Amino acid sequence: GEEHYNCISALHKSMRGSDENASLYWLARMLEGGEDPLYVARRLVRFASEDIGLADPLALTQAVAAYQGCHFIGMPECEVILAQCVVYFARAPKSVEVYRAYSNVKECLRMHTGPLPPVPLHLRNAPTRLMKNLGYGKGYKYNPMYKEPVEQDYLPGELKGTDFFKE
Numbered sequence: 441g442e443e444h445y446n447c448i449s450a451l452h453k454s455m456r457g458s459d460e461n462a463s464l465y466w467l468a469r470m471l472e473g474g475e476d477p478l479y480v481a482r483r484l485v486r487f488a489s490e491d492i493g494l495a496d497p498l499a500l501t502q503a504v505a506a507y508q509g510c511h512f513i514g515m516p517e518c519e520v521i522l523a524q525c526v527v528y529f530a531r532a533p534k535s536v537e538v539y540r541a542y543s544n545v546k547e548c549l550r551m552h553t554g555p556l557p558p559v560p561l562h563l564r565n566a567p568t569r570l571m572k573n574l575g576y577g578k579g580y581k582y583n584p585m586y587k588e589p590v591e592q593d594y595l596p597g598e599l600k601g602t603d604f605f606k607e
Contacts, residue, residue, distance in 0.1 A: 447473075448480070450466045463529070467523060477510045480510075481503070481522065481525075484526070487529060488503040493538045506522055506524070537605060541605045542604075560596060561576055562577065562578060562579040562580045562592075563580065564576040
């Protein structure tokens, strides 16, 4: 019932708040109450990117490994795998930078009126002679061939200067 959602919310918020004791409590309450460990593991995968993100890029690896471990061995053996992951997440630094930036991109797309801007010609692949003749790929700078960073626009012209990482 509703307690299923209340407990996962409490776990999520306890990890976000860096409270490892409360995080373990809510995890154990869910698992001992019969919650599917794979459900918890899926929620941890989401948490790794949504709440920890680039502050600790290895968090996603931890979450996927926990999911796989739970899938391989099941309960009750996988409880310690989830416990390790939950404590790791509670102790991890937090960042919602990518989550917010992606939300900004989605908002930009939703608010756009009319057809979306086309992909700039220099970013298009030219697998045929016709496409090459139409200018597909013309002027594209292949970054690995340069020693210094390449100055090149990657967004459509009407979005030039847009920074989705700034609010």
